[in-house]
Amino acid sequence: MAKQGLEVKFKFYDELLTQCVSQRALREGQWVHAHMIKTHYEPPVYLRTRLIVLYVKCECLSDARYVFDEMPERNVVSWTAMISGYARMGHSSEALNLFVQMIRSGAEPNEFTFATVLTCCTGAFGFCLGWQIHSLLVKHPFESHVFVGSSLLDMYAKAGRIQEARDIFEALPEKDVVSCTAIISGYAQQGLDEKALELFRRLRMEGMNFNYVTYVGILTALSGLAALEHGRQVHSHVLRLKLPFYVVLQNSLIDMYSKCGNLAYSRRIFDNMSERTIISWNAMLVGYSRHGLGKEVVELFELLKAEITTRPNSVTLLAVLSGCSHGGMEHRGLKIFDEMLNEEDGVELGIEHYACVVDLLGRSGQVERALQFINQMPFKPNAAIWGSLLGACRFHQNTNVGKIAGNSLLDIEPENAGNYVVLANLYASAGKWEELRRVRELMKEKAVVKVPGKSWIEVEQTLHTFHASDNSHPRKEEIFQKVRELSARIKGAGYVPDMGCVLHDVDEEQKEKMLLGHSEKLALAFGLIAEPQGKPIRVIKNLRICVDCHNFAKFVSQVYKREVSLRDKARFHRIVGGKCSCGDYW
């Protein structure tokens, strides 16, 4: 009789808690919980599990953990709910810890557990564990489960093992939006933008229905490619879908237009947003910064500071400082840094922010002060810091400090060929031939060309890619012919090839030939052939633009009266009438 009464009571609690869970009613749930404690009966496992689920969904992790720890025995659901609680709050190591405990306790994880725990396996350590979890998985029939499979392939993709991710994807017996999005975004996040685009098109042809997360992924790929025409097409497609308002998607669109060179579109989207996150602001600020629009950066930053609901974060400050630097507003940037340094609850300053200050000081010609600043800052200088100082020394022709910066840089990154080029440029322009010879030898000895330079241009929604001295393009003869024609004509206007940009030991004639083969020039020449009169030429390069190619483009813009927009790894160079928006400092 008493036992039956208890069961009825528990059934009643169960119904109450189920309602609380579905309505995320934390207060009511807590009340039920308190009532249960007061009755002094031992609640069964399923009731305790419900409580954990409720607390996890309401993000009360400590309450959930309390109930979990008090359980006399645990079922898979309580383990999984608890792990998922840590996972969704971003506490990956706690989630992984709990999973290990679960295995040790002899509990059998199910497909829910695996799908959850694999999302925590990022980073080097996480991947180590994830790899072991994968081998554990093979014993269960879960590997080809869509949820587990997409979580698993995402883990491999984020670890940079994209081929393994692809294999898991292909092996899935059923593919859905999420697994497709995971692999497409995986390619995009690894910078394999063309692969992402190719797969996206194939899956779409096969009839897959994508959602807004997939579009975010594909926009990332299009941003990387700076494929403006493609991007506009995806945008109009997204509009036709009449999706509800998703901030993340809008943020992606802002970034895509800015990386494709169309800031006006970015701003229009930004202005029309009904709600913005800090990422929306950052994307817009970075856009202005990338285009060298210092004034716009500072104006927008002032608007942001007037907002009460959105606080700047470390990325914001990075965008603002580098915006001041790219926009030639050194004093303003230094002032903002000092303000942040003194602000009580300001953003936390990292070494990247200090690198921006080195850049600001260097640009304004205060190379010695920059060196002093480096020696006093609370971080051990890294390659970015020395690289920035070296760049400043090259621009301001300071060989003394340049030597210090260059040698420190070569100590840290002896394999990076680009570093030798900048140092050699400095020595060459200062006439230090002995030092120049030494740098060349060092480079031959130690440098490894990790990322080959390439440039591309989008013409009528097709991307044309060029490597140095590339002769794979079907219209290569025409292109080489055009480059020679350009060179001859701009020489008449004063262009002198910058042989300092060639570090190979070859004769002068050979050097000039190598310079003319640079991928930027090939893409530029092709643009002039293939694009209609008057249309700006938009060239994209995967690395920093070379000094000679920059100069070459300036002369072409002047002699041919053509706007040239060049996006390199760091920023845009908008070149009109022989002048570049970067002010020749980059």
Place this chain on the structure above:
DNA sequence: CTAGGGTTAG
């Protein structure tokens, strides 16, 4: 009862 994919910076 418990589950997977997403945006800025470097």
